[in-house]
Amino acid sequence: MKKYFLFLFLISLIACNNEPSASEADKIISAVIEKAGGEKYKKAEIEFTFRNNKYTSTRNNGEYEYTRTITDSTGTTYYDVLNNDGFTRYHKDKEVKLSDSLKGVYSESVNAVHYFVQLPFGLNDDAVIKELVGQDTIDNKVYHEIKVTFEQEGGGVDHEDVYMYWVEKDDLTIDYLAYRFFVNDGGIRFRKAVNPREVGGIRFVDYENYKTDELSTPLENLDDLFQKGQLTKVSQIENEILNVEIQD
Numbered sequence: 001m002k003k004y005f006l007f008l009f010l011i012s013l014i015a016c017n018n019e020p021s022a023s024e025a026d027k028i029i030s031a032v033i034e035k036a037g038g039e040k041y042k043k044a045e046i047e048f049t050f051r052n053n054k055y056t057s058t059r060n061n062g063e064y065e066y067t068r069t070i071t072d073s074t075g076t077t078y079y080d081v082l083n084n085d086g087f088t089r090y091h092k093d094k095e096v097k098l099s100d101s102l103k104g105v106y107s108e109s110v111n112a113v114h115y116f117v118q119l120p121f122g123l124n125d126d127a128v129i130k131e132l133v134g135q136d137t138i139d140n141k142v143y144h145e146i147k148v149t150f151e152q153e154g155g156g157v158d159h160e161d162v163y164m165y166w167v168e169k170d171d172l173t174i175d176y177l178a179y180r181f182f183v184n185d186g187g188i189r190f191r192k193a194v195n196p197r198e199v200g201g202i203r204f205v206d207y208e209n210y211k212t213d214e215l216s217t218p219l220e221n222l223d224d225l226f227q228k229g230q231l232t233k234v235s236q237i238e239n240e241i242l243n244v245e246i247q248d
């Protein structure tokens with residue numbers, strides 16, 4: 001009988017040891033999200049402007065809706081809606097018929113703006129794969145370097161893109177990020193977060209946006225190139241946060 005109970009104990013111990021546990025990268029990113037807004041993201045209504053276009057986002061525990069009001073070069077104004085059911089474009093309250101390819105392009109455009117504005121929320125999505133690749137120092141501060149890739153299923157049309165996030169070790173803020181993308185012949189971008197502020201209990205930043213034309217450059221080397229002044233600034237990314245409301 002004692003041998004039988006010992007056998008059951010060993011089987012139970014092995015099973016517990018085989019249970020998946022959160023990686024160090026998962027723990028760091030979870031702490032970053034919590035500090036930046038945590039649960040507030042899940043029930044937030046956010047309104048902002050980016051490049052003269054108005055955006056709104058609404059979330060309620062898994063249900064979401066992103067919108068964009070945009071005026072094209074002809075002066076025609078469209079209202080775009082991206083939600084759990086897909087993408088729809090409206091003009092004067094009437095749905096605009098679009099090909100599947102155009103829906104994909106517009107959908108990714110809307111999603112990308114909301115993604116960057118609301119970072120770090122989203123980095124714990126099921127399709128996100130995180131890896132702590134090391135530590136480095138930028139301006140005498142120590143940073144965790146966390147690499148992010150995406151599962152094909154649920155990772156969107158740009159699931160092959162690769163990101164690197166520099167998380168300040170003590171403050172747990174994402175102060176720098178970089179990514180390699182493959183659309184339109186591909187490229188590399190490096191962003192420095194500036195103008196951090198809190199609105200409605202959620203942290204927002206703007207970015208200085210840099211590039212390198214050496215597309216073979218490992219993302220983890222970009223912080224060194226930035227400190228040496230070897231990256232080219234291509235834009236200043238500014239978002240005006242108009243309103244944030246957290247629903248009960």
